[in-house]
Amino acid sequence: MAAVPLCPGLYCGIIKTGNNTEKCGVCPRGERADAEKICRKCENYPDLYSWLYLGFMAMLPLLLHWFFIERYSGKKSSSAVLQLITALLECIVAAVVTLLVSDPVGTLSIHSCKVDMLSDWYTMLYNPSPDYITTLHCTHEAVYPLYTIVFVYYAFCLAFMMLLRPLLVKKIACGLGKSDRFKSIYAALYFFPILTVLQAVGGGLLYYSFPYIVLVLSLITLAVFMSTSEIQSFKDLLVKKKRLAVLIIHWLLHAYGIISITGLKNIERDLSLLLLVLVPALFYLFSAKYTEPSRILAEGASGH
Numbered sequence: 498m499a500a501v502p503l504c505p506g507l508y509c510g511i512i513k514t515g516n517n518t519e520k521c522g523v524c525p526r527g528e529r530a531d532a533e534k535i536c537r538k539c540e541n542y543p544d545l546y547s548w549l550y551l552g553f554m555a556m557l558p559l560l561l562h563w564f565f566i567e568r569y570s571g572k573k574s575s576s577a578v579l580q581l582i583t584a585l586l587e588c589i590v591a592a593v594v595t596l597l598v599s600d601p602v603g604t605l606s607i608h609s610c611k612v613d614m615l616s617d618w619y620t621m622l623y624n625p626s627p628d629y630i631t632t633l634h635c636t637h638e639a640v641y642p643l644y645t646i647v648f649v650y651y652a653f654c655l656a657f658m659m660l661l662r663p664l665l666v667k668k669i670a671c672g673l674g675k676s677d678r679f680k681s682i683y684a685a686l687y688f689f690p691i692l693t694v695l696q697a698v699g700g701g702l703l704y705y706s707f708p709y710i711v712l713v714l715s716l717i718t719l720a721v722f723m724s725t726s727e728i729q730s731f732k733d734l735l736v737k738k739k740r741l742a743v744l745i746i747h748w749l750l751h752a753y754g755i756i757s758i759t760g761l762k763n764i765e766r767d768l769s770l771l772l773l774v775l776v777p778a779l780f781y782l783f784s785a786k787y788t789e790p791s792r793i794l795a796e797g798a799s800g801h
Contacts, residue, residue, distance in 0.1 A: 503534055506625030507616065509635035510536035523635045527600060527642075529610045539610035539641050547609065547643060549757045553707045554647045557692055558654050558685070559588045565684040576669045580681065583665055584658075591653035598649070599642055610641045618644065618701025643704070647696045655689050658682065708757035715750035716777055722747075723778070729785045748774045 504510055504521040510530030511519050524536035531537045543551070562584035570577035599607045616623055621636040638644050659682075666678050695703070703710070722743055728734050735741060751774035759767040 504530065505627045506633060506635055507623045508620045508637065508639055509625065509633055510534055512536045522633070523637050526638065527608070529637075529639050529641070540608050541611055542606060543609045543643070544611075546757065546760055547612065549753070550704050550707055551643065551646070552753070553711065553757075554696065554703070555588065555592055555650060558651065558689065559584060561688050561692075562588070562658075562681070562685060565681040569680040569684075579665065579669055580662070583661060587657040587661060588654055591650055591657055594653050595646060595650040599646055607642060607646070609643060610639060612640050612643065612704065615701050615705060618704065640701075640704075644696075644700055647700070648693060651689055651693055651696075655685070658685055708754050711750055711757065712754035715747050715754065719744075719747040719777055720781065723781050723785075728782070731782060734782070744778060747778070751777070 508524070508530060509521055510524040510528070511521055511534055512524060514520050521534075524530055528536040528538050563581055566577060566580045566584060570580065593605070596605045596607060597603060601608060610617075612618075617639040620639050624632050624634050624636060626632045662682055663679065666682065726733075726740060728740065733740075734744065752771050755770050755773065756767070759770060761767050
């Protein structure tokens with residue numbers, strides 16, 4: 498058998514074409530070129546960081562569902578609670594089904610290729626031109642299946658939402674007007690395409706930056722929530738169960754961001770860092786009385 502020259506480019510690999518012959522080209526789905534430029538099937542399991550990335554992408558539609566349900570549910574709290582629980586179940590079922598249909602089929606685990614660098618997410622930008630005239634197209638999913646599995650999950654989320662939510666909303670949201678009761682569903686029809694485009698264009702950037710995005714956005718939204726809810730003390734926080742629930746969700750998001758950054762490589766040290774999730778809320782509560790606008794205006798008027 499004639500020797501095949503080493504494949505050019507970062508992502509082209511040697512594949513068997515039949516009759517004991519080989520050629521250099523794009524690796525089949527689920528395979529990636531190794532150090533010897535031979536296409537090998539991806540049979541590794543995702544590391545903790547990759548699972549956390551998938552968890553982040555899975556959380557986005559759930560958090561957006563909850564935000565719009567809470568915004569458009571009106572004053573009927575029982576209706577909002579049922580919709581919140583339904584949205585959670587939709588996302589959980591969609592995640593389970595997505596894992597079951599992924600390789601290996603029928604299990605809650607997936608085989609994946611190892612992510613080495615940012616360019617792995619954008620192989621279409623690295624098609625080589627050995628003779629500077631003809632381009633050898635080797636675009637494929639080098640991070641299989643971290644890129645496409647998110648699209649599959651969003652498709653299942655949308656399908657389950659359209660199957661379950663309209664019937665539920667029509668039955669329990671009687672206190673809202675006909676134009677208002679479905680607004681949370683209409684919002685999902687907008688943000689799912691946006692999330693899809695975000696993954697398609699910025700999947701690699703999100704993979705490397707999502708821990709910091711989680712931390713920064715959770716801190717900002719916590720500050721906005723506590724200020725708009727006029728929470729000035731622990732008593733104000735405990736008056737309504739909803740406030741406490743929102744605070745706990747933000748604590749979980751803080752912890753998620755910290756775990757994603759540290760990777761739990763040093764268990765004792767990294768777990769102790771989780772105590773920091775309490776700091777933003779405590780700092781706000783202790784400093785709120787000193788930054789109250791009415792107090793600042795009053796002191797300014799009195800000349801202090």
